Amino acid sequence: MASETLYDLKAISKKFTRGKETITIFESLDLQIKKGDFVAIMGPSGSGKTTLLNMLGGVDQPSGGEILFDGKRVDNLGEGDLARWRANNIGFIFQFYNLMPMLNAARNVELPLLLTKLNKKQRNQFVETALTLVGLADRAKHMPGEMSGGQQQRVAIARAIVSDPKLILCDEPTGDLDRTTADEILEMLQILNRDHGKTIVMVTHDPRAAKYAGRTLHLDKGAFVEREAEIV
Amino acid sequence: MGSLLSQISAVVAMNIRSLPKRLWMSLAMVIASAVVVAILLAFLAMARGFEATLEGAGSDNVAIFTRSGSASEINSTVTREQVNLVGDAPGVLKEGNTPQVSAELYVILDGIKKSSQTEANLPLRGLDVTGVGMRKGFEIQQGRMFTPGTNEMVVGAGVASQFEGFSVGSELRFGKNVWTVVGIFGTGGNVFESEAWADAKVIQSLYNRGSSYQTIRARIESSASIDAIRDYIAQDPRLNLDVETEASFFAEQGKQLRYMAFFGLFISVVMALGALAGALNTMYTSVAERTGEIATLRALGFSNLSAFAGTLAEAMLLAAAGGLLGALAAFLLFDGMSASTLGGSFTQVVFSFELSTDLVARGMVMALVIGLLSGLFPAWRASRIPVVAAFRANG
Ligand SMILES: Nc1ncnc2c1ncn2[C@@H]1O[C@H](COP(=O)(O)OP(=O)(O)O)[C@@H](O)[C@H]1O
Ligand SMILES: [Mg+2]
Numbered sequence: 001m002a003s004e005t006l007y008d009l010k011a012i013s014k015k016f017t018r019g020k021e022t023i024t025i026f027e028s029l030d031l032q033i034k035k036g037d038f039v040a041i042m043g044p045s046g047s048g049k050t051t052l053l054n055m056l057g058g059v060d061q062p063s064g065g066e067i068l069f070d071g072k073r074v075d076n077l078g079e080g081d082l083a084r085w086r087a088n089n090i091g092f093i094f095q096f097y098n099l100m101p102m103l104n105a106a107r108n109v110e111l112p113l114l115l116t117k118l119n120k121k122q123r124n125q126f127v128e129t130a131l132t133l134v135g136l137a138d139r140a141k142h143m144p145g146e147m148s149g150g151q152q153q154r155v156a157i158a159r160a161i162v163s164d165p166k167l168i169l170c171d172e173p174t175g176d177l178d179r180t181t182a183d184e185i186l187e188m189l190q191i192l193n194r195d196h197g198k199t200i201v202m203v204t205h206d207p208r209a210a211k212y213a214g215r216t217l218h219l220d221k222g223a224f225v226e227r228e229a230e231i232v
Numbered sequence: 233m234g235s236l237l238s239q240i241s242a243v244v245a246m247n248i249r250s251l252p253k254r255l256w257m258s259l260a261m262v263i264a265s266a267v268v269v270a271i272l273l274a275f276l277a278m279a280r281g282f283e284a285t286l287e288g289a290g291s292d293n294v295a296i297f298t299r300s301g302s303a304s305e306i307n308s309t310v311t312r313e314q315v316n317l318v319g320d321a322p323g324v325l326k327e328g329n330t331p332q333v334s335a336e337l338y339v340i341l342d343g344i345k346k347s348s349q350t351e352a353n354l355p356l357r358g359l360d361v362t363g364v365g366m367r368k369g370f371e372i373q374q375g376r377m378f379t380p381g382t383n384e385m386v387v388g389a390g391v392a393s394q395f396e397g398f399s400v401g402s403e404l405r406f407g408k409n410v411w412t413v414v415g416i417f418g419t420g421g422n423v424f425e426s427e428a429w430a431d432a433k434v435i436q437s438l439y440n441r442g443s444s445y446q447t448i449r450a451r452i453e454s455s456a457s458i459d460a461i462r463d464y465i466a467q468d469p470r471l472n473l474d475v476e477t478e479a480s481f482f483a484e485q486g487k488q489l490r491y492m493a494f495f496g497l498f499i500s501v502v503m504a505l506g507a508l509a510g511a512l513n514t515m516y517t518s519v520a521e522r523t524g525e526i527a528t529l530r531a532l533g534f535s536n537l538s539a540f541a542g543t544l545a546e547a548m549l550l551a552a553a554g555g556l557l558g559a560l561a562a563f564l565l566f567d568g569m570s571a572s573t574l575g576g577s578f579t580q581v582v583f584s585f586e587l588s589t590d591l592v593a594r595g596m597v598m599a600l601v602i603g604l605l606s607g608l609f610p611a612w613r614a615s616r617i618p619v620v621a622a623f624r625a626n627g
Contacts, residue, residue, distance in 0.1 A: 050623055059531060059619040080535060087533025098528040098622055102249035114242050115533050159532075171623050 005071075006167065006199050007033040007056065012065035014051055025051050026222045028065070035166070038193040038200045040210040043219035049203040050171055052219070056201060057090055057169045058082040087115045091160025091198075095172035097152040099144040105131065105155045106140040112163040130158035134188060150181035157188060161198070168192065170202040174209055186212040239534050243542030246525070247518075248549070254518055261514040262554040264507035265602050268500055269558030269595040274566050275496020276594060277585035282492060285583035288422035290479030292455045294366050295324070297448040300472045304485075305338040305447050306355075310473065312443040317471055321464045323457025324450045332451035334363030337435045341406050341428065343395040354391055358432035358445075366449055367419050375400040375415030380431045383438075386415040388425035390582025398428070409438050423482065426582040449478065504602055511606030515547050519614045526614055527621035540615035547607025548600060555599025559592045 009031040016023045025048040033039055041049050054060035055067065058074055067075040074085060091112075092098075099108045106127050113123040131137045134154040144152050153173060160168050170189070174182035190212045192198045202213060210216045218225040251258050297318055298308035312335075318324065319331030326332065337358030345352045360380065364370060378384035387398045397404060404411050411430070419425055436442065452461070455477045465471040476484075519526075526539045567587040 054620050054623065057531070059622070083530065083533050083535050086531065092528075092531050092622070094528070094623060098524065098531075100246055100525055100528075102246055102253075111242070111529070111534075112532050114238050 004034050005032055006035045006037070006069065007031065007201075008066075008068040008071075009055075010066045010068070012055065012062045012067065014048070014055065014060075015063045024222070026062075029222065029224070031217075031224065033199065033201060035199055036193070036197055038190065038212070038214045039202065040213035040216045041201065041203045041219055042205060042207070042210055042216060045205065047219045048222065049205075049219055053169055053171050053201065053203045057092065058086055087112060087163070089165050089167055091163070091165045091168045093153070093156050093160050093168060093170040093173045095175040097144070097149070097156045097176075099152055099155055099159075101144050104141050104143050105136060105147070105158075108144070108155055109158045109162050111159060116163060126162050127158075130162040131155075133161065134158045148181070149177050150184060153177065153181075153185050154188065157185070157192075161192060161196075165198075167199045167201070170200065170204075172204055172206075173202060174204065174206060179208075182206070182209065236535065236537060239538040240541040240545075243529065243534070243538045244545040244549075247522070247542050247546040250522070250525075251546075254514070254521065257514045257517055258550055261507075261511045261550045261606070262557060264510050265551045265554030265599045266558035266561060268504045268507045268602065269555045269599050270562045270565070271503060272496065272500035272598055273559060273562035273587060273591055273595045274585070275493060275500065276591045277562065277566055277587040278583075279493035279496065280588070280591060281583045281586040282581070284586060285421065285423050285426075285581060286482045286485055287479075288368075288420060289424055290477065290482035291366070291368055292477050292479045293452055294478040295450045295452045295458060295461060295475050296478045296481050297450070297473045297475050298446075300474050302474070305336075306340070308338075308446045310335070310445050310448055312445070314471055314473065315445060315448055317468060318448050318450055318473075321450070322460040323452045323454075324461070325453060332362060332366075334359055334366055334449040335432060335445040336363055336447050336449060337432050337439070337441060338446045339435060339439055343391070344397070346394055346396055349396075352395075354395060354426065354428060356385065356428045356430060356435065358430055358435035360432055363432075363449060364429070366451060367424055369418070369420035369422075370424075371418050373416050373418050375413075378414055378430055381434065382431070383409065383411050383434060384414045385411050385428050385430040386417050387413055387428040388582070389416055389418045390425040391428055392416045394582050421584065423581055423583075448473075452477075455479070500598065504598065508602055508606055511547065511551065511602055512609065514550070515543065515606050515610035516613070518546060519543055519610045519617075522614070523617055523621055524624075526617050527619050530617070530619040531622040536615040539617065540611045543611035543614040544604070544607040547610070548603035551599045551603025551606065552596065554602075555596045558599065559595050562595070563587055563592075 009029060012026055012029040014026040016025065041052065043049050051060065055062050058077065062075055066073055069089070077085060100111070109127045109130050110123055113126055118126065128137065131140055134157050136151060136154050136158065139147065139151065144155070147155070173189070174185055177185065186209055189200055189202065193200050202209065204210060297310065298305065299310060302308035315333060315335040319333045324331050324333065339356050340353045341356050342351050343354045344350070372386070373389060375386070378386050392398045398413055400413055400416060402413050404413065432445065458475060458477060461475050465473055465475060530536065530539065566585040569585045
């Protein structure tokens with residue numbers, strides 16, 4: 001059922017050239033991700049998790065193969081189209097939060113909305129909703145530097161969801177956080193997936209993080225070994 | 233999609249807010265462009281003031297006669313006979329039967345410049361009441377006119393302000409001659425204010441000139457009369473004289489001194505290159521520091537044009553701030569300031585710096601060019617930052 005499929009990766013290959021050396025990360029990778037999935041991609045360091053996520057997010061291009069998003073090819077879009085496509089469809093969550101240090105929480109969350117036609121008042125409403133959802137409504141005026149890592153990542157989550165994208169891509173979202181805080185963040189992602197219907201693809205090497213996902217893919221030597229996650 | 237403008241303005245605002253992180257480098261860039269602009273403006277204002285001083289002096293309705301090939305007043309001599317012959321030349325105006333001719337002497341005095349306490353030459357011009365009447369805008373500002381036949385002189389306002397000892401009532405000794413300053417005159421800021429004037433007859437006797445003079449000025453109908461006068465001179469072997477309007481005579485001298493503007497421009501350009509190197513460094517550092525931020529914004533869907541424009545705007549803003557600062561400094565330091573420099577006859581010409589809005593505009597253009605050049609390449613680099621850098625930010 002094509003309409004159920006959000007991502008369809010067909011025979012993806014990826015090579016990096018470093019000087020004269022060519023490193024092949026993926027030879028021929030196939031992957032389907034359904035709408036509403038919460039997928040955890042695991043694997044040892046250097047196995048290509050981030051590279052895969054970058055290709056899913058249109059941030060990096062495969063060397064061969066096709067990436068279909070919602071039935072449309074996206075691997076061959078130009079830079080401008082890709083930027084627009086990202087803005088319309090994807091929320092990113094990074095390991096190191098990637099907040100703008102000179103902007104307060106609300107202005108950070110507002111950033112994706114600057115790419116929309118929303119006016120200032122509407123934008124403020126969206127920002128407030130997103131910050132409330134991550135439990136930080138009272139921190140709207142705080143600067144990133146005044147917040148803990150967990151709080152900053154929640155601001156980043158608010159930024160990722162503020163423009164209501166279908167898909168959230170996370171690269172090691174808990175990699176820089178302590179256990180309790182990491183659990184909070186993962187629960188939040190779970191809620192976004194379960195209650196708000198977001199498709200989530202999360203790269204992690206933390207086995208506990210994978211427990212929150214509905215589907216775990218193990219990446220090793222350029223190929224997947226799929227297992228169902230245990231029910232928490 | 234949201235307008236590109238809102239992306240760009242957001243990025244520019246972010247860059248500006250992050251300036252304190254790069255405070256010293258940014259400040260250095262501002263100051264460097266301020267210095268360049270201030271120096272450029274100082275030279276431009278000086279050249280402008282100098283030109284105004286010379287151009288303002290010349291009249292189209294006065295012809296100036298010098299001995300053939302003498303080029304300047306100091307090298308010229310004319311005889312009494314030639315003065316009389318010029319009086320009969322076509323186009324020379326008469327009042328009743330008296331031709332409007334001024335036979336003048338031009339000798340050099342040593343003065344002490346107030347600013348540097350060094351010796352400098354100033355011209356003492358010998359003339360009579362007809363000659364005084366040929367100077368546009370002449371007015372006695374202090375004291376009175378010299379009395380013909382006495383050792384009295386009046387001095388121009390520039391002389392009084394730039395040289396020691398030329399106040400009204402003071403007695404001055406030059407060689408064996410003692411002069412009394414009885415008045416200070418103005419001629420609207422032009423070159424004549426850099427002269428001292430006394431009775432031509434007195435100078436003739438004190439300087440053993442007999443009945444000879446150095447230059448002749450004559451009122452003429454219009455600048456068109458010059459051709460007829462030239463013909464008249466050519467036909468009379470006794471008149472080996474050059475003639476031109478006073479306006480073109482001074483304009484010619486002004487041109488010789490344009491080097492000042494060129495020199496200024498040259499110095500400013502050299503300094504601008506230095507400032508540019510520093511500014512480029514500042515901007516490349518800024519881009520390097522913002523790599524993670526730029527890549528993150530790109531990941532969120534911001535265009536690479538916004539990264540480009542944001543960087544360029546930062547550079548332009550810093551340079552423009554420097555430009556304004558430099559213009560302000562130039563205005564406070566130089567505008568209206570008087571200075572003197574060597575004029576056409578190895579005498580000091582006193583002039584003032586004239587900083588006008590069009591010069592300030594030129595200074596700002598210079599600042600913006602520095603901003604543009606120092607921003608362009610870093611901005612290009614900013615726009616080329618790969619989005620994947622966002623995932624490496626911080627780690
Ligand atoms: N831009 C690049 N140029 C060259 N090699 C790269 C580049 N990006 C990643 N790699 C290499 O690709 C491999 C996979 O990297 P990555 O996807 O970051 O792995 P992971 O996220 O699983 O740790 C690593 O060996 C890494 O060195
Ligand atoms: Mg990685």
